[in-house]
Amino acid sequence: MMTTPATAPTEPAPPVAAGAAGIDITLAAADEIRRQRDKRGTAGAAIRVGIRGGGCTGFTYVFEWADEPRPTDKVFTAHGVTVVTDPKSFVYLRGMQLDFVRGMMGHGFKFNNPNAKGACGCGESVQF
Numbered sequence: 676m677m678t679t680p681a682t683a684p685t686e687p688a689p690p691v692a693a694g695a696a697g698i699d700i701t702l703a704a705a706d707e708i709r710r711q712r713d714k715r716g717t718a719g720a721a722i723r724v725g726i727r728g729g730g731c732t733g734f735t736y737v738f739e740w741a742d743e744p745r746p747t748d749k750v751f752t753a754h755g756v757t758v759v760t761d762p763k764s765f766v767y768l769r770g771m772q773l774d775f776v777r778g779m780m781g782h783g784f785k786f787n788n789p790n791a792k793g794a795c796g797c798g799e800s801v802q803f
Contacts, residue, residue, distance in 0.1 A: 696769070696770075697749065697751045697769065697770075698724065698749075698751045698758055698760065698768055698769075698771050698772075698773060699753070699770075699771070699772040699773065700751065700752075700753040700754060700756060700758055700772075700773050701772060701773065701774045701775065702754050703774055703775040703776070704756075704773045704774050704775040704784060705753060705754030705755060705756045706754070706775070707775040707784070708722055708756040708758075709754075709755060709756055712756070715740070717740070717742060719742070720740050720741065720742050721740075721741045721744060721750070721756070721757035721758060721759045722738065722739075722740065722741065722756070722757070722758050722759070722773075723737065723738070723739050723740070723741040723748075723758075723759050723760065724736065724737060724738055724758055724759075724760050724764070724768060724771075724773065724786075725737035725760055725761055725764035725768075726763075726764040726767045726768065726801075726803075730801070732793060732794060732801060733801070733803070734767070734801050734803060735801070736786055736801065737764070738784065741759050744757075744759045745759075745761065747761065747762055748760065748761060748762075749761075749762065749765050758773060767788075767790050767803055768788065768790070769790065770788075770789050770790065771786060771787065771788040771789070771790070772786075772787040772788075773785075773786060773787075774787055786801075788801065790803060791803060
């Protein structure tokens with residue numbers, strides 16, 4: 676009689692330093708994530724970034740809180756904050772820089788993505 680060994684629960688991947696092989700998090704983005712995380716009161720939370728179909732050019736960025744990474748997530752840390760993404764989105768996000776900008780037109784997170792071929796005028800959707 677052949678038995679199959681029990682499979683252990685899958686652990687999230689260990690954090691990867693942000694950079695060219697992953698997602699780079701600027702100090703300005705980290706400061707804003709930390710500020711919002713502290714305001715939210717969830718010290719261990721990460722930001723989830725990803726890609727979804729939709730928008731006027733084909734895709735939109737996902738940007739939401741993740742209280743825990745999923746077992747298959749790619750995990751990136753820099754400046755005391757964590758950003759996670761799913762493996763399918765990472766194909767489009769590899770090498771991206773997450774920044775936070777302030778200017779005369781307002782403020783917000785900016786996705787500096789070398790994989791993007793174009794974006795709509797409103798900045799809400801992206802083309803690959």
